[in-house]
Amino acid sequence: NAGVMQNPRHLVRRRGQEARLRCSPMKGHSHVYWYRQLPEEGLKFMVYLQKENIIDESGMPKERFSAEFPKEGPSILRIQQVVRGDSAAYFCASSQGALPADTQYFGPGTRLTVL
């Protein structure tokens, strides 16, 4: 059973460009979570999705950031018009059932660098 897959592992964008980060959850997992890790900081919750639904987006910045988890295909975190402050590691996690009782499994992350 493959783990959580994220791609790309490294992404470089210039200010003003768009960044698309992909996450394929573990097989059989229908709950997906996105986190952001800034340098020297812990992970900060961004959004929680189930298939075709955003359940909790309270950690998402109000502008430029969006997330989706379509019926088919990976979950996508989209950042429009990136700025230098968006440079961070973005981690996706998935779980089979709802948290906190269930366990979430993390992907290797996408490291976004904004020039």
Add this chain to the structure above:
Amino acid sequence: AQSVTQLGSHVSVSEGALVLLRCNYSSSVPPYLFWYVQYPNQGLQLLLKYTSAATLVKGINGFEAEFKKSETSFHLTKPSAHMRDAAEYFCAVSATGNQFYFGTGTSLTVIP
């Protein structure tokens, strides 16, 4: 609201020595508590979790943690450090809903 505080952003121990990484939590309801390990350029891996069963929780790689409600603590220990234990360790709390709150992490260095 929930939060965790990890005391000591950097901890160094000699190989074979006791590892003690500190975590204090704040939660208005009975919490679930977690320790994760992160190796360089990798995602987080679950070490252990407390889910209101036994207060002493045993995890992978010889780690364990004890839930102490009176001290609001969930410190991580390992009797004897190995070189392969060098990594970043994160404590996390979750109570209701689906949000995890992570500490700022403790970087463990193991000295040969």
